[in-house]
Amino acid sequence: MNNSQQLRASAGRRRHMAAMVATTALALVAVLVIAGCSANSSPASTGSAEAGATPSGSSPLKTINPAALQAAVDAAAKEMMIPGAVVEVRTPQGDFTAAVGTTELGAEVPPGGDTHFRIASITKTMTAAVIVLQAQEGKLRFSDPISKYVPDVPNGENITIAELLRMRSGLYGYTNDPEFAATLDADPAKVWTPQEVLAIAFRHPPEFPPGTDYDYSNTNYALLGLVAEKVDGKPLAQAFQDRLYGPLGIKQSVLPASTDTSIPDPYSHGYMYGGSAFALVDTPYPPDMESAAKAGTLQPIDYTNQNSSYATGAGGAISTADDLATWIRALVDGQVFNADFQRQWLEGPQPTNPAEPKAPYYGYGIERQSFAPDVTMYYHFGELPGFNSFSGYDPVNKVTIVLWSNLTVSPDSRPTANALLLEVVNQVYTLPS
Known part of the structure; x- marks a missing residue:
């Protein structure tokens, strides 16, 4: 399977609330050939290439063309009928933003x-x-x-x-429970406690013995x-603020009260066709x-x-593309943990599918995928009813990609962040097929 086939396969992989976690490899190559401009487009590409920053012939980085990036986002949004989306790309060449559409249907x-x-499952990062910081302080052990x-x-x-962190419990x-999705739709304002969602999980038998699978x-x-x-000894929201947001100067992110x-201003509405189950499990329209x-x-x-509130630590946070770009780079580049625990965090991911050599790895709230000898990205997807998103950082080439869409799944059942990512990386990298 080549890289293009792997990415298209990943679009149909099992989707859980707030995440597209790999059962096949996410690949960063090939572009969907889409023409035209979005009817709702409000072009907002910005960027500047630094003098002398053009990648060398051996670099996998392309020289980014802001107009081409905007055109790719416009075309993808039009094809998937996305009301609005934002893409941020930060590279040694400069920072680039491509925005399209509107935050609210019926308005501009x-x-x-x-x-x-x-941000859904990006909250898991x-x-x-x-948890890793608590282990670093000796307050708990991964074992x-x-x-x-x-x-x-x-x-x-x-x-x-450790098994919880790696999705191996x-x-x-x-x-996945059908009654859970039905309850969300019947009572969207319902206040959930972690104990309530855990009770749903514990009614079902385990998928496998701990540590034996993903x-x-x-x-x-x-x-x-x-x-x-x-x-x-404090709410998770306060732990986020005290341990993460405050020290890093992240000011537009919050884990809301149950x-x-x-959503704080300015904000986007979030849309989806059909009931919540179409975002929570892999059910095509x-x-x-x-x-229709x-x-x-x-x-x-x-x-x-x-x-x-049903998501909390699994996917309840709210943020912005600006904040997530700061967060994912800080996390991967070693600004959150000390050297020892940064090494453990970087080495934490394990294969999601040992039978597939190119399958990504999942670790301590992060997914890792190598697309070429000199291109490895640490990332997480986020998906829940109304929104689909991606946040990733390539530490070798110093590339940050953050994107979000206010339509969870396109009418033809594509997770919109996955499809947008395919377009964006074609503007950033030249990779082998």
């Missing part, structure tokens, strides 16, 4: 780098970082069983913190959020829905104020 409010949105911190977890005495993912399960990070709170369904959406006879549902 262009999004930007300071527009707030629900933050929850994991708190500790979850039973030490949270009672009544099935087989909890044999499930370690075997615990059933509560967002399965992306939001249950793992619901538990880790509780661990973080118990160890620090009763707060609002039926043909009649796809046709493309024809305009079916309008997307506004999920902006769905209560995200």
